[in-house]
Amino acid sequence: MLRVEHLSVYYGDTAAVRDVSFCPEAGQWWMIVGPNGAGKSTLVKAMCRGIPFTGKAYLNDVEISDHSGENFARKVGVLSQNNGQVYGFTVDEVVSMGRYAWREGYFRPRDREGEEKIRNALEATGLLGMRKRNLLTLSGGEVQRVFLAQVLAQDPQVLVLDEPANHLDFPFQKQFFDMVQAWLAHPGRTVITVMHDLTMARRYGSHALLMNRGQAVASGPVEAVLTRRNLEEVYGMDVYAWIRESLRAWEAE
């Protein structure tokens, strides 16, 4: 579905991402993991046409730069990290913006399917009762849900999530990942997530791309990538032992 070949991103002379290749297929949930500054978000931004890069990236065998903006938006939806607001738009207005690429001409602002998609997205994110709320009055986690609803309304084939669990309370974190899992269950869909939490990456991901200092250390099925040796090499400590030790703290009862 997506194919990334030898992708590099340079800021001046330094490479933030260097020669990364991977190939997410339909039905897969890719977790992009690695320490701070590994280039995870930069890689994802480049794949979503947010920043210039060298190398090749294809969506459905067509180079991503050859898709029109609208066509790309119909296929790839992005939930980014920075959604701080200046103006008091309503939940409804922000979520409806997800239908921008699907609008049908000036005099038909919303297609019938659009109304339904928006409603479903609001329902899935538990925002149906908050449609008229002003975004400036919402908490960080609620704002994150609004933008998730927007990207669900956008109805893409590929869902790109950049650190989506930030600001989310535990019940909603669980709900969030379960929801994405249900979304992925439909045929022809792919999820790519930049993840910090290795436990969640292991639990929900089918595949993983482990990055360090801009380079891909390992990629493939999640259990083959997040091995004790790989993690120790990248993080410089025995991550395995530490996670297991932490879990033991909960086993007292």
Place this chain on the structure above:
Amino acid sequence: MDGKKNAGGAFRLSEGAFWLLLTVTVAALCVSTGSVGIPLKDVWNAVFGLPVSRATYASIVLWTRLPRVLCAGLMGAALSVCGAAMQGLLRNPLADGSTLGVSSGAALGAALSIVLGISVPGAALAGPAAMAMLFSFGSLMLILFLAWGMDRSLATHNIILIGVIFTMFVSSLLSLLITFAGDKLHTITYWTMGSLSGKSYEQVILLAAALLIFGGALLTRGRELNAFAIGEENAMHVGVPVRRTKLLVMISASALIGVCVSVGGSIAYVGLIIPHMVRLISGPNHRVLLPRSFFAGAVFLMLADLAARTVLSPLELPVGVITSLIGAVVFIVIFVRTRRGGRL
């Protein structure tokens, strides 16, 4: 949250009719009021070529007041639509024509032509007007060129920063010019503070044409401006042609502001205050914000100009003084009241 926003988020025809009626009524009142009071009935008769009660009324209405009031209305509409569009595009509630440096650039052009005595034969004001338009466009090109040199994607924060620095630079040049202006000081003040006296129908037509082309381009970009106001990165991800929209809005706004400055000087605050007031009352959705700002700006500047020529009559104030005074006070009152009410 409140009943003022309609479900589809679009500007309705019935609302448009209401605003049109209000604008025409205010225009009629402005034409009838002044150093010589003219009954509304005579205003009507003069406009439609019917007999009026006194011979002088017809010429006052047709050749003095009507073009002036029309210019005020058109300029008010243009400036506030530009302000609303720039505030959405740059995602900054303090943006307007002056943020881009366009407004001050245009004023500099006008001042320069006054000091150097550049004029078009046969039309005294054509020199400053042409220079104002030239400089406003040149300012935009310079700012875009610098921003493009810093970052090919024309990052918004770069544009704002360059615009503000450019404005300060131009202001100091303007001060320098004024030092050398001598007896032309009064004429330069006219351009920098803005005035609407002595307007002609040529200027009305120029403004109307600019408003139709560039104002139309802005008014139909409500959806895209909403996306920018929510977030530029988000706008790109939902499929908005980000760079094309940015260029289109900036070129339209600066052309329109250039035309306005060339007609009436740089009138401060209209582009800042009017969209802000509309936004505080009915929310940031540009699909209603832009048309409402259009009409509210027209009404506001017609009334401000009325005040400029009647408050200290027969002395006439630059309309920019009035807009700054009224604008700042109204703005603070509304801002404090809405803040207290918990809404932004």
